[in-house]
Every structure is written in C-alpha cells, then in structure tokens.
Amino acid sequence: MKDLLRIADLTAGDLARLLRLTAWFADNPYGSEGLLRHRTVVLYFAKPSTRTRVSTETAVVRLGGTPISVGPGELQLGRGETIADTARVLSSYASAIVIRTFADAEVRELAAAAEIPVVNALTDGHHPLQAIADLFTLQERFTTLRGRRIAYVGAGNNVTHSLMEAAALSGMDIAVATPPGYEPADDVVAFTAEEIERHGGRLLLTHDPAEAVKEASAVYTDVWLSMGDPGEERERRAADLRPYRVDAGLMAQARDDAVFLHCLPAHRGEEVSADVIDGPRSAVFRQAANRLPVAQAVLYALLQGLLEGAR
Numbered sequence: 628m629k630d631l632l633r634i635a636d637l638t639a640g641d642l643a644r645l646l647r648l649t650a651w652f653a654d655n656p657y658g659s660e661g662l663l664r665h666r667t668v669v670l671y672f673a674k675p676s677t678r679t680r681v682s683t684e685t686a687v688v689r690l691g692g693t694p695i696s697v698g699p700g701e702l703q704l705g706r707g708e709t710i711a712d713t714a715r716v717l718s719s720y721a722s723a724i725v726i727r728t729f730a731d732a733e734v735r736e737l738a739a740a741a742e743i744p745v746v747n748a749l750t751d752g753h754h755p756l757q758a759i760a761d762l763f764t765l766q767e768r769f770t771t772l773r774g775r776r777i778a779y780v781g782a783g784n785n786v787t788h789s790l791m792e793a794a795a796l797s798g799m800d801i802a803v804a805t806p807p808g809y810e811p812a813d814d815v816v817a818f819t820a821e822e823i824e825r826h827g828g829r830l831l832l833t834h835d836p837a838e839a840v841k842e843a844s845a846v847y848t849d850v851w852l853s854m855g856d857p858g859e860e861r862e863r864r865a866a867d868l869r870p871y872r873v874d875a876g877l878m879a880q881a882r883d884d885a886v887f888l889h890c891l892p893a894h895r896g897e898e899v900s901a902d903v904i905d906g907p908r909s910a911v912f913r914q915a916a917n918r919l920p921v922a923q924a925v926l927y928a929l930l931q932g933l934l935e936g937a938r
Contacts, residue, residue, distance in 0.1 A: 628936030630738040630745040631925055633753040634792035635818050639826055641934045642796045648924035649763045656689055659927055663692025666722040670696040673728040678891060678918050679748045679756065683725050686922035692722065714740035723926060744929035751785060756925065757890050758789035760917040762797055764910055765845055768886060773798035778843035778881065780804045780836045780871050781898055783811035786849045786890050791815055795822035802831040804839035806867045836871050843881040847888040848873045848898045874900040878908060886910040
C-alpha cells in the first residue's frame with residue numbers, strides 16, 4: 628500500500644497496526660528520528676489548517692526530516708501545471724506528499740502519478756488522519772474498542788465518513804444522527820455496513836440524536852458550516868442542525884463514562900455547549916494532541932511498507 632487516501636484503503640489489520648504504531652510513537656516520540664534524515668516531505672495545503680499542519684510538520688521533524696509547506700500560490704499549479712506533472716516533479720525531490728485540498732479526485736490523481744506516498748490530510752469527502760486519532764483517543768480511555776458505541780451527531784461530512792469507516796474496521800458500533808438531507812454518502816454507508824457485518828459491530832443511521840447516543844461511550848460532533856460551504860447557507864444549516872446540538876442534556880443520555888469528542892475548531896453555543904466541551908467529560912484536547920503520533924505512525928508505516936491495503 629503506497630498511499631492513504633481514505634480509511635477504506637486499509638484492512639482491519641492495517642488500522643490495528645497504525646493504532647499500535649501511534650501508541651509507540653506517543654511513548655517514543657524520537658524513536659525513529661533517522662527515518663527521514665536528509666529527506667523532505669512536501670505538505671500542500673489549499674485549505675487553512677492548525678492541527679493537521681502543525682502536527683504533520685512536527686511529525687516529519689521528529690522522524691528526522693524537513694517539512695516543506697506550500698500553498699496554491701507557491702506552486703505552478705496556480706499557473707495551470709497539471710496535478711500529474713506536479714506529482715512527478717515532487718516525486719524526484721521528496722519522500723512523501725501530504726495534501727489538504729477540496730476534491731477527492733484531485734488527491735487520487737496526485738497519488739496515481741506520484742512515485743512516493745501520498746497522504747490525504749483532509750478533502751471534502753474524507754479525513755483519515757483525524758479518524759485514526761479519534762480511535763486512538765478512545766483506545767487510551769477504554770483500552771478496547773470492540774463492542775463500544777461511538778455516536779456522531781450533526782451533519783454528515785468528511786469527518787463522519789472517516790469515522791464510520793474506522794469504527795467499522797475496528798469492530799465498534801457506530802450510530803450517526805443527522806437531519807433529513809444531511810446523511811453520510813451512500814458509498815461510505817455501503818462500505819461501513821459491509822465491514823460492520825464482517826467485524827462484528829452494529830450500524831445505526833437515524834434522525835434522532837437521543838437514539839444515537841443511547842449506550843454510547845463517545846459522543847462526537849463537528850461544526851455546522853464545513854470548509855467550502857458558502858456563507859449564505861449558514862442560516863439554513865443552523866436552523867436544520869440546532870436540534871442536534873450536543874449539550875449536557877444529550878450527554879446525560881449516553882453512558883455515565885462517555886466522553887465528548889470534536890475534531891476542532893469548535894463553535895461554542897452552536898454545535899456544542901461550552902459546559903460540555905470545557906467540562907470533565909471532554910477529551911477534545913487529548914484528541915487534538917494525538918494527531919501528532921498519528922502523523923508519525925502513518926508516515927512511518929507508508930515509508931516502511933508496513934500496510935497491506937484493502938484492495
């Protein structure tokens with residue numbers, strides 16, 4: 628397996644291996660600092676980034692390499708050079724490419740032409756690095772994932788998609804509560820249903836937040852307005868999603884030991900109340916911190932050829 632473009636690219640064994648590597652890098656942050664010695668990794672960000680950019684740059688440094696971060700105005704892509712040509716050129720300079728952009732098709736095109744590993748650092752459809760960090764955070768808290776329920780409440784989006792795919796591969800139960808018209812993508816639902824059956828979990832798609840969080844060990848939400856959504860949609864989306872706000876009342880319907888998760892950035896008073904995200908059940912900052920060892924684990928695994936790949 629050369630690239631990580633979505634969680635569905637992984638086998639269940641691959642995901643388990645990445646979680647073990649993440650745990651190792653969390654305990655040994657400089658344990659493989661020779662892997663990228665005298666080598667570079669290109670980080671291309673067409674969207675703003677805090678956690679992904681800083682964690683990935685730091686991961687490259689901790690692996691002994693030099694990160695080169697660029698945006699759309701700093702490459703010839705902005706003047707019409709093709710994605711394929713850019714991929715071929717970067718392959719002659721760097722050891723890997725980490726890309727955050729809009730269309731998933733762009734990342735697939737880049738990976739197809741590149742001779743080096745390509746990592747999806749967020750697209751409109753998927754956010755695999757985040758999902759691995761989510762599961763690792765829960766594994767730290769509960770030791771085992773199998774049989775635990777994670778409930779996602781809000782609009783189906785890239786975070787939802789990767790979370791569903793990761794939960795399915797890990798044997799977790801996944802419950803997703805969205806307003807009508809905000810459901811996750813059909814291909815993600817199909818993959819999740821197939822892998823849930825294979826690995827022993829359960830899938831629930833509902834429009835009822837209370838039904839989703841019942842018996843959940845984690846309650847997860849995301850911002851109401853995603854990257855790339857036009858501003859004029861804010862009022863409509865806010866009205867549709869207001870009943871899906873995670874507050875103390877909703878958290879009370881989950882398990883007593885349930886934690887709150889959010890990929891950040893968060894808008895207190897919109898998708899989550901301040902008393903929840905800043906309260907004792909919130910694991911969001913541990914979740915954010917775990918993005919660093921996850922980035923190390925993914926780069927290490929791809930560069931060392933440790934992942935089989937699902938297909």
